[in-house]
Amino acid sequence: MPASLKPHPLNAIALAEPCRARQVLHGCVVVDPADGRERLWLTNMNEDKGGELIAVDFERDRADVYPWPAGQGSWCVLPLPKERAAISTYYDGKFLLFDLRTKTFIHVIGFPGESYIWNMAVGSDGRVYGGTYSGAKLGCFDPETGAFEDCGTPVAGTGNLYLRSVMATPAGDVACAFGYASQSLQVYRVATREFVPLSPPDEGAKWSLMASLRGCLFVHHADRGILAFAGPDLAPVEPPLPPCPVDGGWTDIAAFSTEDRAYLRAGRQLWRWLTATDELSLAFDLDLRGGVIYDVAADGSLLGVRGQDYFVARHGDRDIALRRIPGEMRSRPFHFLTPDDRGRLWGGPPFGQTVCSYDLGSGEIANTGAVVDAGGEVYGAVAVGGKLYTASYSGADFAVYDPAEAWDQWNGKNPRHIASIGGSNQCRPTGRMRRGADGCLYSGWQAAYGRYGGALVRLDPRTDAVTVWEDPFGDEPVIALALDDRYAYLGTDQSANGLPRREGDGQFGVWDLGAAKPVFSRRMTGIGGVRAIGAMGSPRLALFPEGDRLHVFDADRLAFRDALPAPAPQPAGWGEDVLCARDGSLLFSRGRWLIRVSPDLVVEALGPLACDVHHMTFGSDGNLYVTSGPVLYRLDGVPVRG
Secondary structure (H helix, E strand, O other): OOHHHOOEOOEEEEEEOOOOOOOEEEEEEEEEOOOOEEEEEEEEOOOOOOOEEEEEEOOOOEEEEEEOOOOOEEEEEEEEOOOEEEEEEEOOOEEEEEEOOOOEEEEEEEOOOOOEEEEEEEOOOOOEEEEEEOOOOEEEEOOOOOOEEEEEOOOOOOOOOEEEEEEEOOOOOEEEEEEOOOOEEEEEEOOOOEEEEOOOOOOOOOEEEEEEEOOEEEEEEOOOEEEEEEOOOOEEEOOOOOOOOOOOOOOEEOOOOOOOEEEEEEOOEEEEEEOOOOEEEEEEEOOOOOOEEEEEOOOOOEEEEEOOEEEEEOOOEOOOOOEEOOOOOOOOOOOEEEEOOOOEEEEEOOOOOOOEEEEOOOOOEEEOOOOOOOOOEEEEEEEEOOEEEEEEEOOOEEEEEOOOOOOEOOOOOEOEEEEEOHHHOEEEOOOOEEEOOOOOEEEEEEEOOOOOOEEEEEEEOOOOEEEEEEOEOEOOOEEEEEEOOOEEEEEEOOOOOOOOOOOOOOEEEEEEOOOOEEEEEEEOOOOOOOOOOEEEOOOOEEEEEEOOEEEEEEOOOOEEOOOEEOOOOOOOOEOOOOEEOOOOOEEEEEOOEEEEEOOOOOEEEEEOOOOOOOEEEEOOOOOEEEEEOOEEEEEEOOOOOO
């Protein structure tokens, strides 16, 4: 080991596990056999401790929580006969079978090679079918025996990674919607175990499955609206729906519709259709702004979730009372970590769209509701003047939250939504967000689903002005971003939302902030993605890792210098956070070690720690704080301060 890389002990002081938020993605109303009363059963994500089923007693506003034996989250809980429910999981691609009587999981069935199972449907053979990512496959299991079958895919080789939606047809076959490289609707014939295109084929159409009732499979076509298919061959028929009483026509059919009681959408309005009498009545009229109605109770009450809250809406309501989802919340890992100048650290979990804070003086913890309407998560945040500015996936949203003011996201007051750049074809702020010397906030983005590309974006917190530079270095996402007082340093790779990763290397690029144009780029041979860029001000250098070395870019000469050797005593992956200390040195993380690079380019390893470093930042007190999973630590013995 080189002399400069001798271990430098650090003391990690565990402070708290402050990230406490839910990520509910599905729910249904089912009677609890224990007392014969209805519950709203919700799937909740927890990446660190495993997902859980929450049984909300909405009449008494309390809940029981049942941790899963596998899986981190779920897009579907499906009621089954014999007082059971199926749950499909990610990131491990499992089917779970839950016994509502005993409150136990009786089957855990894996789908080999798949990481997501999306929603599910019951076929005519009584088996439970689900679609996957990333193989875009259909699979099923027998709820009696747990026996699994991989039904394959008809879209192999097309670039489609998703079979996100499945639905039983009136005959008990399984309709499947594939995407996103191209979109197609296929029907899996349960009896013959083969896929057939929905008739008539429509190449390139954007399809979504809606409902199966009244002898028809209802689907939505982006250009033609609601279509219906009926009969053994699913031939197109005129949709057997009542006339819509408002302009614009019907836009959707709720998946929780039944043969006797269907729910039809017209814009934001939800209408109840009692099919026996053809009675049509307005059931709900409110823009839920990210909220979802999941099911209907026996008395006609509509139940759903918005962010960290659930609601019960009576028939005809035009308003809702949000209630925080009851039950214990277990801690979750950090997705980002950033300080403010008021003695707090801010973070947030993957998914849930929430932020949390930790007060360095008092140890007080606070968790918020969703900061914007769209689902997803906060990827990057920067505090300016005591306010927290956020950049979020999946609606490509910017918002600002003032913790000194009362929370009122529902009325758009606090947090306040600033802008969305979804119209600029963006989706995910993979390059996070940084504050520039000019006072503006810069973020790097990955393009919207079904596209390759990205953007560099500037937000001026003084005026709320947003400037988008789309594809600054070609149709590649910006996955790393560092700033000095003149340049932005960008890293790219070949990834995309909803599309296969392309072959090829990433780029390192330099963007002139004043001239608003690129001034340098290089394809980095052998580096699939340029990540973890750090910037020094004096000398003006940018550094980023590759294996056991650090590339060094001289921004004054717009040229690379010789790389620095930077082996960790125990090789591990590099963390994405790079900090500039008060003395001008850079701090990288690599597994259980910190790698410090001084302004004169001396490299030393600091550590080892008892845990891997996932995120890190300097607090307003100058100390270094890191996270590992859900735990926040202060590091003592660090030879530099922020």
